[in-house]
Amino acid sequence: MLDLFIWIVAGLLAAQLLILFCLIFWKARAIGYENKVNESLNSLKPQYIEYIKGERPSEPSLPKSKSMQVMVMERMLDEFYSGNYGDLEERKLNQLAEKYLAAHYRRTLKKGGWAERINALYFIEDFYLLSLREDAYHHFLKLKRQDEEFRQCLRVCASLQEERILPVIVEKEGLSTGFIKELLFRLNEILMWKILEKIENKDDIAENVVFAFITFNGEQKNEPFFSFVEKKIYDERKEVRLKAMNSLCNYGKVSDPLILDPFFASEYWEERMYAAKLAGACYLPQYTQTLLELLSDAVWWVRFAAAENIKNFPDGEALLRQVALWDEDAYSRDIAKHMLTRRGGITA
Amino acid sequence: MNGAFFTTVIEFISWAIIFYMIAAGAIYVMLFLIASPRIRKEKKLSRNEQIEELSINKDTYPISILVPAYNEEAGVVSTVRSLLSLNYPQYEVIVVNDGSTDRTSEKVISQFQMEPIELAIRTYFKTGEITRAYRSALHPELFLIEKKNGGKADALNAGINFSRYPYFSAIDGDSILEEDALLKTMKPIIDSAGRVTATGGTVRIANGCKINKGVIERVALPRKPLEIMQIIEYFRAFLIGRLGFSRVNILLIISGAFGVFEKSRVIKVGGYKTDTVGEDMELIVRLHRSIKDEKSKQRIEYIQDPVCWTEAPSTIASLRAQRIRWQRGLAETLWTHRKMLFNPKYRGIGLFSFPYYLFVELLSAVFEVLGYFIIIGGLAFSFINPDIALVMFLVMVLYGSLLSSLAVLLEEWTYHKYPTVGSIVVLYLYALTETFWYRILMNFWRVKGLFYAFKKKSVWGNMERKGVFSED
Numbered sequence A: 001m002l003d004l005f006i007w008i009v010a011g012l013l014a015a016q017l018l019i020l021f022c023l024i025f026w027k028a029r030a031i032g033y034e035n036k037v038n039e040s041l042n043s044l045k046p047q048y049i050e051y052i053k054g055e056r057p058s059e060p061s062l063p064k065s066k067s068m069q070v071m072v073m074e075r076m077l078d079e080f081y082s083g084n085y086g087d088l089e090e091r092k093l094n095q096l097a098e099k100y101l102a103a104h105y106r107r108t109l110k111k112g113g114w115a116e117r118i119n120a121l122y123f124i125e126d127f128y129l130l131s132l133r134e135d136a137y138h139h140f141l142k143l144k145r146q147d148e149e150f151r152q153c154l155r156v157c158a159s160l161q162e163e164r165i166l167p168v169i170v171e172k173e174g175l176s177t178g179f180i181k182e183l184l185f186r187l188n189e190i191l192m193w194k195i196l197e198k199i200e201n202k203d204d205i206a207e208n209v210v211f212a213f214i215t216f217n218g219e220q221k222n223e224p225f226f227s228f229v230e231k232k233i234y235d236e237r238k239e240v241r242l243k244a245m246n247s248l249c250n251y252g253k254v255s256d257p258l259i260l261d262p263f264f265a266s267e268y269w270e271e272r273m274y275a276a277k278l279a280g281a282c283y284l285p286q287y288t289q290t291l292l293e294l295l296s297d298a299v300w301w302v303r304f305a306a307a308e309n310i311k312n313f314p315d316g317e318a319l320l321r322q323v324a325l326w327d328e329d330a331y332s333r334d335i336a337k338h339m340l341t342r343r344g345g346i347t348a
Numbered sequence B: 001m002n003g004a005f006f007t008t009v010i011e012f013i014s015w016a017i018i019f020y021m022i023a024a025g026a027i028y029v030m031l032f033l034i035a036s037p038r039i040r041k042e043k044k045l046s047r048n049e050q051i052e053e054l055s056i057n058k059d060t061y062p063i064s065i066l067v068p069a070y071n072e073e074a075g076v077v078s079t080v081r082s083l084l085s086l087n088y089p090q091y092e093v094i095v096v097n098d099g100s101t102d103r104t105s106e107k108v109i110s111q112f113q114m115e116p117i118e119l120a121i122r123t124y125f126k127t128g129e130i131t132r133a134y135r136s137a138l139h140p141e142l143f144l145i146e147k148k149n150g151g152k153a154d155a156l157n158a159g160i161n162f163s164r165y166p167y168f169s170a171i172d173g174d175s176i177l178e179e180d181a182l183l184k185t186m187k188p189i190i191d192s193a194g195r196v197t198a199t200g201g202t203v204r205i206a207n208g209c210k211i212n213k214g215v216i217e218r219v220a221l222p223r224k225p226l227e228i229m230q231i232i233e234y235f236r237a238f239l240i241g242r243l244g245f246s247r248v249n250i251l252l253i254i255s256g257a258f259g260v261f262e263k264s265r266v267i268k269v270g271g272y273k274t275d276t277v278g279e280d281m282e283l284i285v286r287l288h289r290s291i292k293d294e295k296s297k298q299r300i301e302y303i304q305d306p307v308c309w310t311e312a313p314s315t316i317a318s319l320r321a322q323r324i325r326w327q328r329g330l331a332e333t334l335w336t337h338r339k340m341l342f343n344p345k346y347r348g349i350g351l352f353s354f355p356y357y358l359f360v361e362l363l364s365a366v367f368e369v370l371g372y373f374i375i376i377g378g379l380a381f382s383f384i385n386p387d388i389a390l391v392m393f394l395v396m397v398l399y400g401s402l403l404s405s406l407a408v409l410l411e412e413w414t415y416h417k418y419p420t421v422g423s424i425v426v427l428y429l430y431a432l433t434e435t436f437w438y439r440i441l442m443n444f445w446r447v448k449g450l451f452y453a454f455k456k457k458s459v460w461g462n463m464e465r466k467g468v469f470s471e472d
Helices: A002-052 A067-079 A088-101 A102-111 A114-126 A130-142 A146-161 A163-171 A178-187 A189-203 A207-220 A225-236 A238-249 A257-264 A269-281 A285-294 A300-310 A316-326 A331-343 B002-041 B047-052 B074-086 B104-112 B152-162 B182-190 B225-247 B263-268 B281-295 B316-336 B344-362 B364-381 B387-412 B421-432 B438-452
Strands: B063-069 B091-098 B114-117 B129-138 B142-147 B167-171 B175-177 B196-205 B208-212 B215-218 B258-262 B301-311
Touching: A002 A067, A002 A088, A002 B175, A002 B387, A002 B421, A067 A088, A067 A114, A088 B182, A102 A114, A102 A130, A102 A189, A114 A130, A114 A146, A114 B002, A130 A146, A130 A163, A146 A163, A146 A178, A146 A238, A146 B421, A163 A178, A163 A189, A163 A269, A163 B114, A178 A207, A189 A207, A189 A225, A189 B114, A189 B167, A207 A225, A207 A238, A207 B438, A225 A238, A225 A257, A225 B047, A257 A285, A257 B421, A269 A300, A300 A316, A300 A331, A300 B152, A316 A331, A316 B215, A331 B208, B002 B225, B002 B364, B063 B074, B063 B182, B063 B215, B074 B091, B074 B104, B074 B175, B091 B104, B091 B152, B104 B142, B104 B301, B114 B142, B114 B281, B142 B152, B152 B167, B152 B263, B152 B281, B152 B421, B167 B182, B167 B263, B182 B196, B182 B258, B182 B301, B196 B225, B196 B281, B225 B301, B225 B421, B225 B438, B258 B263, B258 B281, B258 B301, B263 B281, B281 B301, B281 B316, B344 B364, B364 B387, B364 B438
Parallel strands: B063 B091, B063 B167, B091 B142, B196 B301
Antiparallel strands: B114 B129, B129 B142, B167 B258, B175 B301, B196 B258, B208 B215
């Protein structure tokens, strides 16, 4: 028995030591490789910047090893696309990506591991490799699980304006509102109109798609779709109305302020809150008195929205100060005081 | 006759301990096997590319970062500074000074030009009285609230009351986050459209690292063996244990040093429990309980990559205090929720996690200490067959040193955060020594903690801060 345990412990220790030596060897090799890549990058970057800017006639020569070429070019272009190098011409960056990386990514999509395929998809999108549009779409058709690869592949297709994914956006179950918005963000106006057409002509469309379309257009202040969004504040579904009101806040306008009137007295506190927000966002000081009345609303969020938006109006702070000092209602005094002193959160 | 009976009993206990430790070791290996496919799958994934989108996306939920601080004058400024430079679209930082007796508040106030503000707080939970609140004139997203001392859980509850965003993150006052850590921790929540309700990241030890203005500039090993051993211990806990549990949605711990929570669910379960020292684990257990009670499909996840760097105790006294506190916390949580143990209603949590935490995490120290006495006493007084004593010793080496050295190899295979070849060798060799000194210390303290669990008293502990973040 003792011998068996001695052998087990000794065997495991020996196996670990072997693994340790392998890891040390790999690490030393990886550090060496990394140093080489960095050296190449440091010497090639200024030369390539000159070349891209047209200040150098011929293209600098990359290391001979294919894998090193891909690594150096991928990192260099990633840095160039990050925008830290000023006005580098995107067309030339794209040409370099097509020349050195497209074939590599095509191979990776076919034969690479899960993580490598996703990395390839990230870069196909970052470098806008149009030549891989068909490959990306066919790769998408092969995916069965809705994981990161599925999402990134859809993003790539959307970025490359692949029309065949529109039915997926509109009909696929389980896509979140946020993710659909990410896809809409990538589509051009022509494809956006096609999405709207599908929304308007299909009865059983997923609510997430409607939410995403309304919200996204508000956030982007997309004028062509303003009237569609505004129309949605009369939708029979409460959630759709709320999304439309929120979106109008982002537009910062309504075609006629009178459309807000019924919402100030809505039975739903969310609608009262959004009405208050819209009055502020659209800068409608004629509603100051209405907002003052909402300071004593039963719901904290409505009071908060009313106070926050009164502050946006001329003399808003003075009005809130008066309320904080003299109002008979304790809720109103409290929220006015709070609004005058507390501001939180940043939007980067 | 009596002597022979005594020897038989001791031998029986010895074999029980040997089998127990083999079983516990096997569970670790099983957890490793559960975790490793995912680690292997994601090993080459570009983490930065993955979060590029989130950092500009308007759907990245805004988040309130709560920093409970009690006598954290040495590290709080660096912690806040690191939080203010996070890559995240919309967030606020709320430092909750829980009645510190040192200059925690003064340091924050002077460093960030804090100005007094009026208090209008939504009260989800009753907490110790809040005496003052401040907002920074330099960073409008930074708040400091001062309250009467009530313990870490009470401070966190006060922070939740004050916070305004739908998610909150709890960060210890002696920790710093990597720039993208919050985005990476939020990613599963965003990707799952809220299906994930809480996430925790990896905690690593900052002792020995070069830190400048709240940012880790160079990762390096500390000099003190005690600190090095804690690094190895954290590898073992995070890389082997938590990922395995998370994979099957039975994770019971999100470190108090770094976790993200859906505020509405935490409010629903009543916030942090103030009469335990293990408030972080206790909250997770209650969240699981409420998820299971509601038959909800929500999950709690651990993500390996986002890293929070924390200051580890560097003295025997402070490490002892910390471990006694952890063990008490674990015991209290398991006792509070003892009805979940072996309860099929709670599925994996009741049938696997709870028994694991009870028999492996809580009671292993008792078995191991008993083993020490049997080995030493048995050999000294010859009441045990030396072969059995040696087998037990070898099993201890297997369970302690070899599992920890495996964790070191796993770290190098996956994240290799330590940049030099020398670091791996040092970590590996230290891991091999674990059974012979570090584990013995830990086990005695953990047994002590178990005894202390009967004497309930809510304290923050007396960790001495060397202030590894304060050199800037």
